[in-house]
Every structure is written in C-alpha cells, then in structure tokens.
Amino acid sequence: MSKPFEIFAATVPGMETTLQEEAIEKGFKHAKAVPGGIAFLGHWTSVWRANLHLRGATRILARIGQFRAYHLAELNRRASEFDWSTVLKVGESVHVEVTTRNSKIYHQSAAAERIENAIRTQLRCPIVREASGGIRVRIENNICTLSVDTSGEPLHKRGAKAFVGKAPMRETLASLFLRHCGYSGDEPVFDPMCGSGTFVLEAAEIASGLAPGRNRDFAFQRLASFQPERWKAMLADLTQQTTPFVFTGSDRDEGAIKGALANAQRAGIEDCTRFKCQSFSDALPPDGPPGLVMINPPYGDRIGNKRQLFGLYGALGKQLSTHFKGWRVGLVTTDGGLAKAMGLPFKPTDAPIPNGGLRVTLYQTNPLT
Structure with a gap:
C-alpha cells in the first residue's frame, strides 16, 4: 500500500462537519464530511497522526481493499487472493466484523467465517473476538469493502481519565x-x-x-505497516x-x-x-x-x-x-x-x-x- 489510500475517521452522527473542521485545522486539508464521519487520502503515517491528534474522532479505519462479490464462494475466493500480509502480522490475533446491506450476500456470520479462514490460512492468525483492532467488512450493493480498525479501544479513552462519574459524556x-x-x-x-x-x-x-492520544496505545502498533522508530519520532515532536x-x-x-x-x-x-x-x-x-x-x-x-x-x-x-x-x-x-x-x-x-x-x-x- 505504497500509494495513498482512503482513511475514514468515524464520529457521532450529526457532528461530521465539526470533525471535518478539526481535521482540516490539524493538517488533513482534503478531509470530506461523509455520513458517520470524514474521509481523506493518506498513508500509514496519516493514520497514526489521525489517531494521535483528532479529538472528535471515535475510531480510525484504513480502507485496505475493495472488490465485488455476489455469493459466498466468490467472497471466499477474493478474500483468499487478497494479500493480508501487507496489513496483518503473521500469528497476530485478529477478529472480523461484517455488515451487509442490499446485497446477495446477507449472512453476516457466514461472510465473516470466509474472511477469517482466508486470514488464518495465509498468516496463521488466531481468530479472537476480544482482539484489539480487527478487520471491518462492509458489503453494500454487492461491493465488499475491507477496512482495518487502527484504533483498538475507542478514541474517547484518552488513557488519563481513571475516574468517571455518573452519566458521563465521552x-x-x-x-x-x-x-x-x-x-x-x-x-x-x-x-x-x-x-x-x-x-x-x-x-x-x-x-x-x-494531543489527545499521547497517553495510550493503538491497534496500528500491531499491524505489519507499523514502524516503531518513526512513531517514537512523532511522539517526540x-x-x-x-x-x-x-x-x-x-x-x-x-x-x-x-x-x-x-x-x-x-x-x-x-x-x-x-x-x-x-x-x-x-x-x-x-x-x-x-x-x-x-x-x-x-x-x-x-x-x-x-x-x-x-x-x-x-x-x-x-x-x-x-x-x-x-x-x-x-x-x-x-x-x-x-x-x-x-x-x-x-x-x-x-x-x-x-x-x-x-x-x-x-x-x-x-x-x-
């Protein structure tokens, strides 16, 4: 994934333009408000910066692939052909979440099973539901979009607020x-x-x-694209x-x-x-x-x-x-x-x-x- 790819920053529905304003202010100049968040093009360092600096984002997803699939057998074949090693580490635990809408593939758990099998076969990754991060799959109008959750725990968990009162606001x-x-x-x-x-x-x-994310870890630190020294330099700045x-x-x-x-x-x-x-x-x-x-x-x-x-x-x-x-x-x-x-x-x-x-x-x- 040496070319720029789409990055999606989720937020509370109704606050997309407010997050867009923040993102542009933080240097993501071409961020566009879309339903449920904002989208912009970038590289993995952009993913790190978004997790680290965007206060209004609830989660950062990296769009890693897209293909058409009309039935489970086709989904299984395309998922098996996808090079998961560009994103995931060998042996690193992972989980898969699938949502479907207006598609011939409507059985979410069956679709998730096909993708899990492809990842397990290629990389020997344990499928663990509680794993940090994970693969998010949206099948809409028979188009399958693959994303990786780069945040892990929701971004409102800054890492410093141990005490939470009654009915707190995130x-x-x-x-x-x-x-x-x-x-x-x-x-x-x-x-x-x-x-x-x-x-x-x-x-x-x-x-x-x-920076709101200065005191916590992120799921992208366990991805194949992670470069610890560059991340340390980003934190040092x-x-x-x-x-x-x-x-x-x-x-x-x-x-x-x-x-x-x-x-x-x-x-x-x-x-x-x-x-x-x-x-x-x-x-x-x-x-x-x-x-x-x-x-x-x-x-x-x-x-x-x-x-x-x-x-x-x-x-x-x-x-x-x-x-x-x-x-x-x-x-x-x-x-x-x-x-x-x-x-x-x-x-x-x-x-x-x-x-x-x-x-x-x-x-x-x-x-x-």
Whole structure:
C-alpha cells in the first residue's frame, strides 16, 4: 500500500462537519464530511497522526481493499487472493466484523467465517473476538469493502481519565461540543456541574496544545505497516504550551471533585485547572476575562426526577444571567422544555444527536448581557 489510500475517521452522527473542521485545522486539508464521519487520502503515517491528534474522532479505519462479490464462494475466493500480509502480522490475533446491506450476500456470520479462514490460512492468525483492532467488512450493493480498525479501544479513552462519574459524556463528544460553541483554546471555560471534569479537561488540553492520544496505545502498533522508530519520532515532536487561562469546574459531589482533580493530574494539566466542591447556586465567575460556560446537567432520563429538574434548570439560568455577564453558555440536554426553563436567550438549535442511548441537543447563547 505504497500509494495513498482512503482513511475514514468515524464520529457521532450529526457532528461530521465539526470533525471535518478539526481535521482540516490539524493538517488533513482534503478531509470530506461523509455520513458517520470524514474521509481523506493518506498513508500509514496519516493514520497514526489521525489517531494521535483528532479529538472528535471515535475510531480510525484504513480502507485496505475493495472488490465485488455476489455469493459466498466468490467472497471466499477474493478474500483468499487478497494479500493480508501487507496489513496483518503473521500469528497476530485478529477478529472480523461484517455488515451487509442490499446485497446477495446477507449472512453476516457466514461472510465473516470466509474472511477469517482466508486470514488464518495465509498468516496463521488466531481468530479472537476480544482482539484489539480487527478487520471491518462492509458489503453494500454487492461491493465488499475491507477496512482495518487502527484504533483498538475507542478514541474517547484518552488513557488519563481513571475516574468517571455518573452519566458521563465521552471526551470525543465533549470536544466536538466545545468546538461547535466556537471554543478554540483562547478563552477560559467554566463548568458549574462538572462531574468528573470532562469539559474542563478537554478545554484545558486544547488550550495547552496537547494531543489527545499521547497517553495510550493503538491497534496500528500491531499491524505489519507499523514502524516503531518513526512513531517514537512523532511522539517526540509533541509539545505542551503554556496557557494564560484557568479552566474551572465545580460540583456538589465531593467524590466527583476528587476524581476530577486526579484526572487532571494524570493528564498533566493540574497547573491550569481548578476544581471546587460547591453547589451551582454558589458558582461565581473565576478571575479573568469572560469565556464559555459549558454544562451537561441531569436530564431526568437516567439521573433525577424530570419534574424536579425544571426548578433546578430555572435556578441555574438565574445564577448565570445574574453573575456571568459577558459569558457565552453551552448547554447539553435531552429536553427542550428544560432548556426553556433556564430563561436564557438560546440561539436556534441543530438536530439532536445520539449520546449513550439518548438523543441530546446543544443549546448556545451569545455573550450574556
């Protein structure tokens, strides 16, 4: 695969253009938004960079082959002819996942078995369902597309956040919401219901120029294309910049605050983050210029009674409108009525997006007056 090949970065449906903006900013200049993510051409080093630097991507797939197949016998033959040694290492465990749509081959497990047999015959690779990474196969309109999962564990697992609170938001989605609110690292961020600190930590890392994948391993490190010395050089080029801003979170749960502090320390951003145990009704702006208030309060779907939440949202809106003049607000919730109860001048919203089995909407304001 010496020629450029297609690389697909998956993301939360509905956030494709936001990820495209990030990718272009990170140097993937020809990235195009497609359903479910973005696509661009590159080499294996591009795959490494995408895993290392893209905050909003949930997984990076490398498109390694494509052919037409109308029946299982043809799929078996084409999979056996494919040179798997260009991608996989001899004896390295692997698993195969197949999805089919509008194709004569409709039996997913039978299709996966044919491809597994081809890999096992060529490379003596054990087929292990729990193996990191793996081969992803999409058969659509009788076209079989082969991809290799280069990430392994989902990319929201940054490698530094050991403590996770109740109903957490994934880091990948938090970074996309921050970007969608116009955040680029040049202003403070405050979360008065911070839980484990996801919004605060992501904002601080962005401002510090830290690569989200710097503290973890990836599935591409076990592929035949991996070059350890070049990867070490890529990691050695990473830098951390000093930010003049402090990123602040508060929560009434003392355990959550302790966890957020520990997460910040593991991430190496304890110098520019502050966490305090307090109710949102006691929240006041931190010292410095106004910036972005980012909140993911309870929705009532999993935590709390939704009827009682109307009063909570109303009190939160009053606290912000009274004390946070000049600050923008970003609110994530499942219920438009709860958002309305805040009494803030929210701008028109985009369509809801999936988040942990629910559909959430991002509400935004201009600077409060």
